[in-house]
Amino acid sequence: MANRTGALEAPAAAAERRSASLWGDAFRRLLRNRLAVLGGLFVLLFIFVAIFGSFIAPYDYREQDLAAVVAAGGPVGPWVGPHILGTDNLGRDLLSRIMDGARISMIVALVVQAVVLFIGVPVGAAAAWFGGRLDTLLMRFTDIVYAFPDLLFIILLSTALRETVFGRALDGLLVVFVAIGLTAWVGMARLVRGQLLSLKETEFVEAARAIGVSDFKIVTRHLLPNASGPMIVAVTLGIPGAILAEATLAFIGLGAQEPRASWGKLVFDGQAFLRSEPHLVLFPALAVAIALISFTFLGDGLRDALDPKLKGKQ
Amino acid sequence: MTTTNGDRPLVEVEHLAEFFPIHGGVLQRQVGEVKAVDDVSFTIRRGETLGLVGESGCGKTTVGRLLLRLLEPTDGTITFDGTDITGLSERDLKPFRRRMQIIFQDPFASLDPRAPIGASIEEGLRIHQIGTPAERRDQVARIMELVGLQPYHARRYPHEFSGGQRQRIGIARALVLEPELLVCDEPVSALDVSIQAQVLNLLRQLQRDLGLTYLFVAHNMGVVEHISDRVAVMYLGTMSEVAPAQEIYRFPLHPYTIALLSAVPVADPGARARQKRIILLGDVPSPVNPPSGCRFHTRCWLRKQLDNPTRCETERPPLRDLGPDHQVSCHFAEELVQVERREELIANAAAVSSARAVSDEEEIGPVELPPPDTGGIFDPAAPIGDDTPGHP
Numbered sequence: 001m002a003n004r005t006g007a008l009e010a011p012a013a014a015a016e017r018r019s020a021s022l023w024g025d026a027f028r029r030l031l032r033n034r035l036a037v038l039g040g041l042f043v044l045l046f047i048f049v050a051i052f053g054s055f056i057a058p059y060d061y062r063e064q065d066l067a068a069v070v071a072a073g074g075p076v077g078p079w080v081g082p083h084i085l086g087t088d089n090l091g092r093d094l095l096s097r098i099m100d101g102a103r104i105s106m107i108v109a110l111v112v113q114a115v116v117l118f119i120g121v122p123v124g125a126a127a128a129w130f131g132g133r134l135d136t137l138l139m140r141f142t143d144i145v146y147a148f149p150d151l152l153f154i155i156l157l158s159t160a161l162r163e164t165v166f167g168r169a170l171d172g173l174l175v176v177f178v179a180i181g182l183t184a185w186v187g188m189a190r191l192v193r194g195q196l197l198s199l200k201e202t203e204f205v206e207a208a209r210a211i212g213v214s215d216f217k218i219v220t221r222h223l224l225p226n227a228s229g230p231m232i233v234a235v236t237l238g239i240p241g242a243i244l245a246e247a248t249l250a251f252i253g254l255g256a257q258e259p260r261a262s263w264g265k266l267v268f269d270g271q272a273f274l275r276s277e278p279h280l281v282l283f284p285a286l287a288v289a290i291a292l293i294s295f296t297f298l299g300d301g302l303r304d305a306l307d308p309k310l311k312g313k314q
Numbered sequence: 315m316t317t318t319n320g321d322r323p324l325v326e327v328e329h330l331a332e333f334f335p336i337h338g339g340v341l342q343r344q345v346g347e348v349k350a351v352d353d354v355s356f357t358i359r360r361g362e363t364l365g366l367v368g369e370s371g372c373g374k375t376t377v378g379r380l381l382l383r384l385l386e387p388t389d390g391t392i393t394f395d396g397t398d399i400t401g402l403s404e405r406d407l408k409p410f411r412r413r414m415q416i417i418f419q420d421p422f423a424s425l426d427p428r429a430p431i432g433a434s435i436e437e438g439l440r441i442h443q444i445g446t447p448a449e450r451r452d453q454v455a456r457i458m459e460l461v462g463l464q465p466y467h468a469r470r471y472p473h474e475f476s477g478g479q480r481q482r483i484g485i486a487r488a489l490v491l492e493p494e495l496l497v498c499d500e501p502v503s504a505l506d507v508s509i510q511a512q513v514l515n516l517l518r519q520l521q522r523d524l525g526l527t528y529l530f531v532a533h534n535m536g537v538v539e540h541i542s543d544r545v546a547v548m549y550l551g552t553m554s555e556v557a558p559a560q561e562i563y564r565f566p567l568h569p570y571t572i573a574l575l576s577a578v579p580v581a582d583p584g585a586r587a588r589q590k591r592i593i594l595l596g597d598v599p600s601p602v603n604p605p606s607g608c609r610f611h612t613r614c615w616l617r618k619q620l621d622n623p624t625r626c627e628t629e630r631p632p633l634r635d636l637g638p639d640h641q642v643s644c645h646f647a648e649e650l651v652q653v654e655r656r657e658e659l660i661a662n663a664a665a666v667s668s669a670r671a672v673s674d675e676e677e678i679g680p681v682e683l684p685p686p687d688t689g690g691i692f693d694p695a696a697p698i699g700d701d702t703p704g705h706p
Binding site for chain 1: 379382384404407408411412414415416418419420423424425426427428429430433434437438441442469471473484487488491
């Protein structure tokens with residue numbers, strides 16, 4: 001080959017060139033998108049509160065201010081006295097409880113979506129790429145998981161694993177979150193399979209194969225980035241679903257348990273006082289809403305940033 | 315280019331076949347197969363351009379894909395530079411991947427829309443672990459200049475380029491590994507005519523400078539004539555005729571090739587009037603259930619004039635030598651060797667075609683066609699059928 005290389009010795013440009021990559025370009029484009037940056041900042045804020053909430057909260061989330069409850073004759077309203085957002089019927093500071101709830105709600109959001117991506121993407125990608133029997137097998141399995149009652153599955157799994165190390169992690173909540181993820185990955189698997197089925201027939205895949213790129217790298221470097229838009233939207237939309245699923249489970253005794261709080265649980269608990277003390281529902285619900293909007297802005301920005309065709313049109 | 319096997323063709327293809335299964339029914343059983351390529355043999359010599367032509371669906375693209383092992387052949391062998399690559403695992407095939415590359419028809423689909431073109435071009439070097447990152451960038455820049463792109467465009471994305479530029483990117487991606495064989499799968503069909511010439515000239519120049527060997531797949535006879543040393547004509551998964559380019563355009567010997575070439579538009583109106591067009595009747599038969607014997611016998615004008623010999627239906631004609639470097643797969647190709655007999659047969663076939671064209675055009679109902687052997691009633695030289703609708 002040596003003599004052939006000589007023939008290619010066209011004048012080489014001396015200028016140093018930075019090689020571009022999709023992810024680097026996407027990050028620069030993301031930073032130019034104001035809404036996405038705002039959403040990202042809020043997400044970071046929520047994560048910060050989730051981690052350090054117990055240090056910066058005005059009160060301990062368990063601490064009861066019984067004198068204030070007696071004085072008010074029920075839950076203390078917002079903006080009266082030392083409790084900025086008021087207290088619940090047991091005299092616990094609502095702001096502190098929302099800050100503590102951020103921990104569980106953010107963990108559920110991230111753990112569930114991590115499980116969804118970790119299982120859904122490989123299953124969908126393998127089904128689409130290899131096709132044939134494996135495709136049939138995986139998609140029928142997906143159908144079975146889809147058809148299995150979610151709640152029953154979560155109850156069974158968390159009960160079965162209750163006494164194990166995994167079952168005890170995070171006060172028994174981790175197993176519940178993973179169980180929610182294990183019921184939720186089917187949508188992602190179907191989405192990825194559908195996207196990849198159309199992408200794998202394109203000529204740039206053939207070009208990559210002709211170069212000698214391995215199957216794994218074709219899927220991860222070429223196909224998945226091209227399918228990233230719908231995947232990001234699905235993850236973004238899945239986050240509120242996971243937060244609300246945890247609240248549902250808390251209601252039947254599987255999610256966060258007293259005296260711990262999660263946003264979903266606070267909303268459920270506050271419903272009893274909806275008429276007299278709407279702030280008990282309003283503020284946790286507002287926290288959920290702001291988190292959702294932040295994730296959505298960030299997700300939309302990420303999706304647009306990953307699409308080079310939208311460059312400069314944001 | 316110096317190589318150890320100087321005499322041997324770079325590529326030898328023997329009895330290549332590709333059948334795509336058709337699944338149907340509730341159980342998705344195999345109910346048939348598309349015989350896309352059926353027993354095709356040919357060679358590609360070092361440094362030459364072999365043009366591969368035929369109608370769409372004749373299997374020429376499949377042949378190109380099979381050569382690169384992008385498809386697994388059902389049968390037959392492909393020998394690349396003395397090594398049978400048909401049975402190689404993907405791992406053993408990797409060194410050969412470097413030596414043969416492909417450029418595609420559709421410059422819009424053949425580039426990853428989410429990869430900067432520099433990354434697309436560089437990918438081959440990365441995969442084969444050639445050079446340091448800095449060396450790879452230099453090589454990418456060199457190749458981009460070689461194909462007429464600005465190296466600073468490496469950071470841009472495919473959608474920012476025109477069709478012709480993208481085709482150059484595709485060529486750069488193929489050339490960055492310094493291959494010996496380049497399969498060009500209709501590389502100019504999707505481009506404007508003005509750009510076609512640019513890309514063809516670029517391909518010719520690269521061949522001269524780099525000593526490349528091309529398999530040039532196309533359906534446009536004019537483009538193939540411009541670039542090929544030899545031309546292979548395919549019909550319905552089989553090879554009809556292989557000959558040097560000048561020979562095949564001047565004196566084709568397979569009835570299908572003659573019909574195909576008679577349909578090539580001629581710019582000179584005088585020559586066009588004299589052109590004897592043979593219009594083939596009917597459609598190309600389905601490759602799922604191809605005709606027995608000679609694949610072309612259902613539409614063959616030569617067979618009709620020879621009073622439909624049964625041999626065409628029962629016996630498959632092998633590709634046999636008729637003249638130097640000229641191979642034809644037709645039982646009766648000898649009929650076309652002698653010039654006077656050939657002219658007579660072609661004139662008759664053209665007369666039948668023009669008569670049909672007139673009747674179709676004026677909708678005067680069925681006209682009585684002259685018996686094929688009489689000729690002369692319709693002057694084949696008359697410009698009757700030249701305004702036929704259905705331009706080839």
